[in-house]
C-alpha cells in the first residue's frame with residue numbers, strides 16, 4: 001500500500017482544528033505538528049545511532065560482549081531510523097524540521113546500548129501517546145508501522161542486555177510534553193529555521209532524575225531528584241504525589257520530601273521502563289497537572305510482572 005503523503009493534504013488536515021485527548025493539552029494539535037514531533041524524535045535517534053556506530057567499531061562492541069549478529073542488527077536499526085527520517089521529511093516537504101545538535105551521555109559500547117534501549121522505549125511511548133491525536137487514519141497506520149518497528153528494536157535491545165523484552169502486558173503512552181521533557185535533555189540546540197516550521201506547542205517540564213542505582217522492584221524506596229530546584233506548592237498546602245504512567249490510568253504513590261527531591265515507594269502494577277511524574281493532585285495526570293518529570297525508572301519484578 002502506498003500512502004499519498006503530501007503537504008497539501010496535510011495542510012487540509014491541519015485546518016481541521018484542535019484535538020483533545022484525555023492526557024494531552026487542548027492546544028492546537030495538527031497532524032503536521034505531530035509529524036514534525038515524530039520527525040524531531042527520529043532525528044534524535046538517527047543521529048544517536050550514526051554517532052554510536054562512528055564512535056565504536058565492531059571490535060569495540062565484541063569486546064563489550066556484543067557479537068557480530070548484534071552489530072549487524074545495530075546497523076539495521078540505524079538504517080531504519082535514517083529511513084524514518086527521510087520518510088517523514090519527504091512527507092512534510094518544506095515544513096520538515098531539520099536535525100538539531102545533541103549531547104548523548106554514552107561513553108562506551110555498554111552505555112551506548114543501555115541508552116539505545118531507553119531511547120527506543122521512549123520512542124514507543126511517544127508514538128503510542130500521539131496515536132489518539134492523529135486525525136487522518138492513513139497517517140495513523142503509517143505512524144503505527146513505525147511504532148511496531150520501534151517496539152521490536154526496543155525488545156531486541158532489552159533482550160540483548162538481559163532485560164525482559166516485554167516486561168508488561170501494556171506499554172505506557174506518554175504525552176507530547178512528557179516526551180519533549182525527556183528529549184530536551186539530549187538537545188543542545190536546533191537550527192533557527194526550525195522555529196518557522198509548523199510544530200506542536202511543546203513545553204518541557206522541570207527535570208526529575210532517578211537518584212537510586214541497582215535493580216528496582218515494586219515495594220522498594222527510590223529517590224526522585226529535582227536537580228537545581230525545589231518543588232513546593234506555592235501556597236504550601238497542596239501535597240505532591242508521584243504518578244506512574246500507565247495506559248489504564250496513573251498509579252499514584254505518596255512522596256516523602258528529602259533534601260534535593262522526594263522518596264517514593266514503587267507501587268505494584270508497573271514493570272520495565274516506567275515513567276513517573278510529580279503532580280500536585282491525585283485525580284488526573286495531564287499536561288496541566290504535571291509539575292515535573294517524567295523520570296525514567298527501570299523496574300524488574302518477578303513473573304507475573306504486574307500482579
Ligand SMILES: *[C@@H]1O[C@H](CO)[C@@H](O)[C@H](O)[C@H]1NC(C)=O
Pocket residue numbers: 048049051052055103104105106107112
Ligand atoms: C560519540 O562521541 C562523541 C565525541 O566523544 C560524543 O560527543 C558523542 O556523544 C558520542 N555519541 C554516542 C552516541 O556515543
